[in-house]
Amino acid sequence: MGENNGKKKYMIRRIAALAVLLAVMAGACSLFFGRNSRRAANKAAVDSLSLDLADDASVNAAFPGTSYRGTGEGGIFEYGTAVIDPLSLVGSHTGELTVAKGSDIDTSVTGEYDITYRLSCTDEYGAKAVKDIVKHYSVEDTAAPEIEMRYPTVTLFTGENFDPLQNVLYARDPVDGDVECSADTEIDTEKAGSYRVRITASDKNGNDASAEYAVDVDVFAPATTPSDGIYMYAVKVNRAANTITVYKRDGNGQYTIPYKAMVCSTGDATPLGTYYTYDDPSNSKWSPRYPWWSLYGGVYGMYATGITGAILFHSVPYYSPNRNDLEYEEYNKLGTAASMGCVRLSVRDVMWIFSHCPKGTMVEFYDDAGNPGPLGKPEPIHIDTSSPNRGWDPTDPDPSNPWNVGSAD
Numbered sequence: 001m002g003e004n005n006g007k008k009k010y011m012i013r014r015i016a017a018l019a020v021l022l023a024v025m026a027g028a029c030s031l032f033f034g035r036n037s038r039r040a041a042n043k044a045a046v047d048s049l050s051l052d053l054a055d056d057a058s059v060n061a062a063f064p065g066t067s068y069r070g071t072g073e074g075g076i077f078e079y080g081t082a083v084i085d086p087l088s089l090v091g092s093h094t095g096e097l098t099v100a101k102g103s104d105i106d107t108s109v110t111g112e113y114d115i116t117y118r119l120s121c122t123d124e125y126g127a128k129a130v131k132d133i134v135k136h137y138s139v140e141d142t143a144a145p146e147i148e149m150r151y152p153t154v155t156l157f158t159g160e161n162f163d164p165l166q167n168v169l170y171a172r173d174p175v176d177g178d179v180e181c182s183a184d185t186e187i188d189t190e191k192a193g194s195y196r197v198r199i200t201a202s203d204k205n206g207n208d209a210s211a212e213y214a215v216d217v218d219v220f221a222p223a224t225t226p227s228d229g230i231y232m233y234a235v236k237v238n239r240a241a242n243t244i245t246v247y248k249r250d251g252n253g254q255y256t257i258p259y260k261a262m263v264c265s266t267g268d269a270t271p272l273g274t275y276y277t278y279d280d281p282s283n284s285k286w287s288p289r290y291p292w293w294s295l296y297g298g299v300y301g302m303y304a305t306g307i308t309g310a311i312l313f314h315s316v317p318y319y320s321p322n323r324n325d326l327e328y329e330e331y332n333k334l335g336t337a338a339s340m341g342c343v344r345l346s347v348r349d350v351m352w353i354f355s356h357c358p359k360g361t362m363v364e365f366y367d368d369a370g371n372p373g374p375l376g377k378p379e380p381i382h383i384d385t386s387s388p389n390r391g392w393d394p395t396d397p398d399p400s401n402p403w404n405v406g407s408a409d
Contacts (some may be wrong), residue, residue, distance in 0.1 A: 015017070119131045154215045159397070197214075233356055236277035243261060244263075266343055313354075346395040347397075381395065387403060
C-alpha cells in the first residue's frame, strides 16, 4: 500500500514536470511563431511601400529651362538657376514620404546628387515599417555660349583701323550671361581683299562656341558704272524704320541676298517707290560726286550720291567743309526721322555707297515699321556731346580722327 502511494506520487511529479515542460515549450513556440508573424507582417508592409518619379514633361513644366531627362533611377538636369526640392520630382508614392534636410538639387552647380527618399507606414501590429529608396541625379552643362554678329560681312577701306571684336553683338551663355570672346584673323587692312574672322567664346564649365564673319577690304574710290550693265548691289531704304538693307545679286540676277545693314535718317519729304541713282538727266548737277556737297541751310554733306531730284545719300551735315565740324546733335538722331528728305548716314556707310553703288543702282523706298529688314537695325553710335572729339564722326576712317574707330561711348 505504501509502495503504491510512493509510485503514485512519483507519477504525479513526472506528469507535473512534463506539463511544465510542455507549457514552456508551448510558450516558446508561441513566442517564436509570434515573432515570425510580426516580422512577416512588417516585411509585407515594407514591400507595400513604393515610389514612382514624375515624368519628364511634368518636371520640365514645373522647372522651365532645366531640360530634365529621367533615367528610371533618377534623372539629369541641364545647368541652370533652379533649386529643386527632391519631393517635387516624385509622381506618386505609398506611405509617408520624407527626405533629409539640405537635399535640394542646385542646378547652378554641376555635379552628382544622391537623394534618399524615406517611405514609412504602420504594419498590422502597429509597428513602423520603413523603406529607403536612393535615386541618383546629376546636373550637366551641355549648352555652349551663343555668339551673334552685328553683320555677316564688314566692309573696310584700306588703311582703316579695325577691331574684329567690334562686330560681335554679344557672346552669351544661357545661364552665365555675357562671356569673354576672342578673335582669330589674318586681316591686313593695308591690302585689299576678302578675309575671315573667327570668334570663339567659352563658358565657365568649359563649353566652347565659335562663329565666323567676312571682312572685305576695299580701296576707296568712287564707284563706276559697270560696262556690262550688271550691278552687284541694290539698296532698300525702310523709311519707317530708318534702316537700309543692301542686297547682293544672286545667281539668277535677282537682289535677294542680304549683305549689309545701315542705320539712317530720312524725313517727311523722303519719297516712296523705286529709283535709280542719277536716273534723270535733268538732275545731272548731282553727278559730280564731290567729297563735299553744299546742302540746304548753309551746311555740307560728305560723299553725296543722288537718288532722285534733290534727294541724296549723304553724311550727317557739317557746319563747314571740315571733317571735325560735324553737327553732332544731328548725328545722335541717326535711326530716327531727322532730315529734310535726303538719306543721312554715318561717314563709313555713306562712303560705302559712294564707292559701291554707281550711277544706275536701284534704290527702293518702302515703309515697314515693325520689320527693319532681314539683318535687323544696327545700333546707332551715340556721341558724348561734352567730348572734345564731338566734331568728328566716330566712323570716319580719316587718320586724324581722334575717336577709336567704331565707338564713341
